[in-house]
Amino acid sequence: MRPVAILGIGQTKIDEQWERSIREIAAQAIRLALNDARRESADGLFVGNMMSGILDRQNILAPLVADFAGLKSIESVKIDAACGSGGAALRSGLMAVASGELESALVLGVEKMTDRHPHEVTAALATAADADYEGEMGLSFVGLNALLMRRYMHEYGWKHADFAPFAINAHANALHNPFARLHQKITVEDFEKSVMIATPINLLDASPIGDGAAALVLVPAETLRVGTRILVAGSASATDTLAIHDRPDALFLAAAYHSAQEAYRQAGVSPEEIDVFELHDAFTIMSALSLEACGFAERGRGVRLGLDGDILPTGRIPITTRGGLKARGHPVGATGVYQVVEVVQQLRGECGTTQVPEARIGMAQNIGGSGSTVVTHILKREEM
Amino acid sequence: MRPVAILGIGQTKIDEQWERSIREIAAQAIRLALNDARRESADGLFVGNMMSGILDRQNILAPLVADFAGLKSIESVKIDAACGSGGAALRSGLMAVASGELESALVLGVEKMTDRHPHEVTAALATAADADYEGEMGLSFVGLNALLMRRYMHEYGWKHADFAPFAINAHANALHNPFARLHQKITVEDFEKSVMIATPINLLDASPIGDGAAALVLVPAETLRVGTRILVAGSASATDTLAIHDRPDALFLAAAYHSAQEAYRQAGVSPEEIDVFELHDAFTIMSALSLEACGFAERGRGVRLGLDGDILPTGRIPITTRGGLKARGHPVGATGVYQVVEVVQQLRGECGTTQVPEARIGMAQNIGGSGSTVVTHILKREEM
Numbered sequence: 103m104r105p106v107a108i109l110g111i112g113q114t115k116i117d118e119q120w121e122r123s124i125r126e127i128a129a130q131a132i133r134l135a136l137n138d139a140r141r142e143s144a145d146g147l148f149v150g151n152m153m154s155g156i157l158d159r160q161n162i163l164a165p166l167v168a169d170f171a172g173l174k175s176i177e178s179v180k181i182d183a184a185c186g187s188g189g190a191a192l193r194s195g196l197m198a199v200a201s202g203e204l205e206s207a208l209v210l211g212v213e214k215m216t217d218r219h220p221h222e223v224t225a226a227l228a229t230a231a232d233a234d235y236e237g238e239m240g241l242s243f244v245g246l247n248a249l250l251m252r253r254y255m256h257e258y259g260w261k262h263a264d265f266a267p268f269a270i271n272a273h274a275n276a277l278h279n280p281f282a283r284l285h286q287k288i289t290v291e292d293f294e295k296s297v298m299i300a301t302p303i304n305l306l307d308a309s310p311i312g313d314g315a316a317a318l319v320l321v322p323a324e325t326l327r328v329g330t331r332i333l334v335a336g337s338a339s340a341t342d343t344l345a346i347h348d349r350p351d352a353l354f355l356a357a358a359y360h361s362a363q364e365a366y367r368q369a370g371v372s373p374e375e376i377d378v379f380e381l382h383d384a385f386t387i388m389s390a391l392s393l394e395a396c397g398f399a400e401r402g403r404g405v406r407l408g409l410d411g412d413i414l415p416t417g418r419i420p421i422t423t424r425g426g427l428k429a430r431g432h433p434v435g436a437t438g439v440y441q442v443v444e445v446v447q448q449l450r451g452e453c454g455t456t457q458v459p460e461a462r463i464g465m466a467q468n469i470g471g472s473g474s475t476v477v478t479h480i481l482k483r484e485e486m
Numbered sequence: 487m488r489p490v491a492i493l494g495i496g497q498t499k500i501d502e503q504w505e506r507s508i509r510e511i512a513a514q515a516i517r518l519a520l521n522d523a524r525r526e527s528a529d530g531l532f533v534g535n536m537m538s539g540i541l542d543r544q545n546i547l548a549p550l551v552a553d554f555a556g557l558k559s560i561e562s563v564k565i566d567a568a569c570g571s572g573g574a575a576l577r578s579g580l581m582a583v584a585s586g587e588l589e590s591a592l593v594l595g596v597e598k599m600t601d602r603h604p605h606e607v608t609a610a611l612a613t614a615a616d617a618d619y620e621g622e623m624g625l626s627f628v629g630l631n632a633l634l635m636r637r638y639m640h641e642y643g644w645k646h647a648d649f650a651p652f653a654i655n656a657h658a659n660a661l662h663n664p665f666a667r668l669h670q671k672i673t674v675e676d677f678e679k680s681v682m683i684a685t686p687i688n689l690l691d692a693s694p695i696g697d698g699a700a701a702l703v704l705v706p707a708e709t710l711r712v713g714t715r716i717l718v719a720g721s722a723s724a725t726d727t728l729a730i731h732d733r734p735d736a737l738f739l740a741a742a743y744h745s746a747q748e749a750y751r752q753a754g755v756s757p758e759e760i761d762v763f764e765l766h767d768a769f770t771i772m773s774a775l776s777l778e779a780c781g782f783a784e785r786g787r788g789v790r791l792g793l794d795g796d797i798l799p800t801g802r803i804p805i806t807t808r809g810g811l812k813a814r815g816h817p818v819g820a821t822g823v824y825q826v827v828e829v830v831q832q833l834r835g836e837c838g839t840t841q842v843p844e845a846r847i848g849m850a851q852n853i854g855g856s857g858s859t860v861v862t863h864i865l866k867r868e869e870m
Binding site: 103123125152153155156158159160161162163164165166168169175176177178179180181182183184186190193194197198200201202203225226228229230232233234237338339340341342343344348356357360470471474475 | 487507509536537539540542543544545546547548549550552553559560561562563564565566567568570574577578581582584585586587609610612613614616617618621722723724725726727728732740741744854855858859
């Protein structure tokens with residue numbers, strides 16, 4: 103397998119884009135990434151998307167986007183791993199280039215969610231749970247996460263306000279990201295006073311959906327021999343049961359653990375060496391569980407990292423440095439690609455106020471379902 | 487890139503399986519393929535499926551299936567290319583093994599379509615067309631193919647009965663395939679008398695949907711050093727516009743042409759050397775257009791191959807030897823894997839009455855949308 107580097111990145115502002123179709127948003131991100139890479143096209147297009155079949159009545163999204171972006175006749179395919187689709191699309195594009203089958207690949211994450219009634223979106227999001235054993239019971243996705251958060255608080259003795267730093271840090275960082283959905287500073291008081299959605303999850307525990315697209319251009323690393331290059335040093339995907347009740351331990355994200363361990367192994371690094379970590383904070387509870395599964399905290403101690411300031415851009419393990427799902431926004435199938443775009447921005451030193459000093463190794467972890475498909479990527483900046 | 491071989495195959499009978507869920511059908515095909523390969527598991531699972539999000543309210547199908555099939559924690563992902571999803575899933579699995587990233591891969595195609603009202607299924611199938619420019623106009627998928635068939639008849643002067651051999655051959659071959667949906671011999675008279683669906687397409691021009699799953703086990707070819715092995719000698723995917731009206735020539739399947747040419751190049755063979763061709767006969771018109779795009783007939787002469795008997799198991803270019811989409815059935819996202827399973831059966835000499843004599847090189851072509859994503863695979867039997 104030959105090493106692969108990320109040559110270009112592109113992203114659109116996450117928003118309610120009622121006046122633009124999914125193909126327009128997608129094509130914009132693709133053109134931005136190609137411009138950034140100074141390329142005209144690529145050999146293949148790998149599209150991460152969860153909901154276009156349901157919300158846009160559009161399957162086979164990949165050739166539609168390829169055509170609209172002017173990438174006539176190139177190989178293209180759509181990958182679904184629910185909210186983990188973006189990371190899974192990167193992994194598919196990576197294997198295509200690593201295998202030598204393609205000389206370059208575009209990876210796109212795209213989702214268009216705001217044209218439909220919120221009830222339709224909630225129902226569509228519930229398709230990321232087990233339809234026969236969770237969805238049929240009326241469990242929404244926020245409901246599932248509420249059960250996890252309640253259990254975590256019960257098991258380890260944390261109170262709701264202890265989760266506030268995850269949301270506060272994300273909102274503070276998003277202020278400096280022009281592509282973020284929310285530009286709104288919040289306090290502990292805001293966090294505690296915000297409306298309840300599914301106890302104990304309130305509005306500021308939860309990430310906002312949105313319309314958005316992000317894209318990457320992948321090339322063989324060997325073709326980049328001068329200046330700085332961003333290497334994909336680790337890439338791994340693992341799965342867990344779809345239904346949470348089938349797991350021996352609901353509070354341990356086994357697939358996050360396995361994919362992180364494999365990514366560390368490939369990259370030859372330990373958690374201590376990760377300079378920046380874009381994690382999947384769909385809900386504050388997910389931040390805690392991810393930090394624990396990836397070896398940054400002991401079991402039940404993930405929230406401690408927030409309370410101690412370790413997650414700030416200047417902290418020990420900076421997370422959600424561009425706003426995370428919480429404030430940058432969570433266009434579900436696109437999120438995994440946004441995360442990687444943001445890690446690349448950090449490694450390139452393009453993050454201004456929220457720049458992690460001397461960031462050289464970054465990690466992105468994208469979670470589909472309630473930890474059912476977890477894709478972890480580790481990127482390294484190399485000076486040639 | 488290292489060569490990849492198909493070590494095991496599995497398939498379920500295509501039928502209306504109202505008493506079984508999608509995960510059960512999927513797991514059955516997986517177990518059959520693993521048994522055939524004499525393996526316990528694989529490193530990854532690549533699932534081709536189009537409609538589970540819409541018809542089963544189930545996205546993120548891959549970890550659900552992996553879990554139910556007892557493949558705990560392995561990497562898994564779902565690929566959507568509408569009716570071309572199966573072929574695209576094979577290509578994804580292939581790249582994963584060819585790159586060295588995985589040492590083995592399961593490729594699954596699965597679809598569950600018969601639990602819903604036919605109107606829902608028709609609407610779901612229409613998501614394989616351009617939602618904004620075709621679907622919005624009320625064009626169903628059979629409607630699109632009817633327009634193509636009408637144009638073809640007008641342009642080249644064929645009459646409807648000239649397409650009959652495609653359906654008659656498929657039905658005749660399916661009689662000997664226990665996994666086929668339809669076991670019913672038909673005549674030219676049956677073909678001409680069958681009910682009209684969308685003029686000029688009648689019931690016997692069209693393939694039946696169904697519930698079904700098929701699976702393959704892929705391993706590096708170098709690990710198989712004795713006996714017979716089935717090599718994936720060519721694999722290519724190409725795309726065309728999703729909307730037919732955007733094409734310069736509606737009767738030329740450009741993506742089929744490009745992917746076939748690339749597969750021929752990789753395999754180092756010409757169309758004359760293909761012993762058996764499992765093509766994508768969703769409608770009789772698609773058989774004609776595929777044969778032409780792949781170089782088996784001149785433009786406008788595809789139907790001639792049917793009329794001359796060239797497509798029979800003993801003919802010059804045998805097609806749909808196990809019944810094809812027309813009579814084996816068309817569980818859309820699963821079809822591409824069924825096709826490859828059947829080519830493997832031919833190369834292994836397991837096809838009894840419809841065995842193509844001394845078949846050594848076989849081709850499968852899977853089409854998503856109206857020729858929007860086309861994936862072509864060429865397999866070779868090698869004696870070690």
